[in-house]
Amino acid sequence: MRKIFIVVLALAFVSVWAFAAQPEDAVLPEFLVGTLGGYAGAVIGVYTLSWAFAAGATGWEALGRAIFGAFLGFTGGTIVGSSLGVIVAGSLFGIDGNIGLCFLGAAAGTGVAFGMGLAFNISEISLPFAPPIAAAAATAGFNAGARSRE
Numbered sequence: 493m494r495k496i497f498i499v500v501l502a503l504a505f506v507s508v509w510a511f512a513a514q515p516e517d518a519v520l521p522e523f524l525v526g527t528l529g530g531y532a533g534a535v536i537g538v539y540t541l542s543w544a545f546a547a548g549a550t551g552w553e554a555l556g557r558a559i560f561g562a563f564l565g566f567t568g569g570t571i572v573g574s575s576l577g578v579i580v581a582g583s584l585f586g587i588d589g590n591i592g593l594c595f596l597g598a599a600a601g602t603g604v605a606f607g608m609g610l611a612f613n614i615s616e617i618s619l620p621f622a623p624p625i626a627a628a629a630a631t632a633g634f635n636a637g638a639r640s641r642e
């Protein structure tokens with residue numbers, strides 16, 4: 493049974509490179525995986541940094557630290573999660589993209605989402621829309637000058 497599992501795992505690893513496509517063919521999967529990664533990163537970031545910032549504090553100070561940690565965790569988690577999602581999806585399709593512009597695009601997309609929420613005085617709307625906007629900008633940054641590994 494173990495030998496079959498090892499053979500299946502090896503075939504799965506080797507077959508990943510069979511997905512090599514043109515960069516424009518992988519844009520939609522990169523966006524979708526980047527959006528899911530953005531949401532997952534935001535949730536992980538909120539819980540982790542909120543807990544870490546509030547550790548050891550009591551009363552109102554703990555609440556203030558937890559809120560600040562949640563804000564930083566959400567923005568940082570959205571940026572990192574959406575960027576990593578786009579990079580992973582792109583590499584599964586055999587695309588060599590621009591990693592620096594991917595992270596920069598995700599940061600800009602998150603900033604645009606929060607900026608639009610503040611500009612229109614509806615900041616609570618920016619929370620659910622920040623990961624897709626960050627993923628779209630990360631996808632654009634990743635595919636700037638991207639080429640296939642074929």
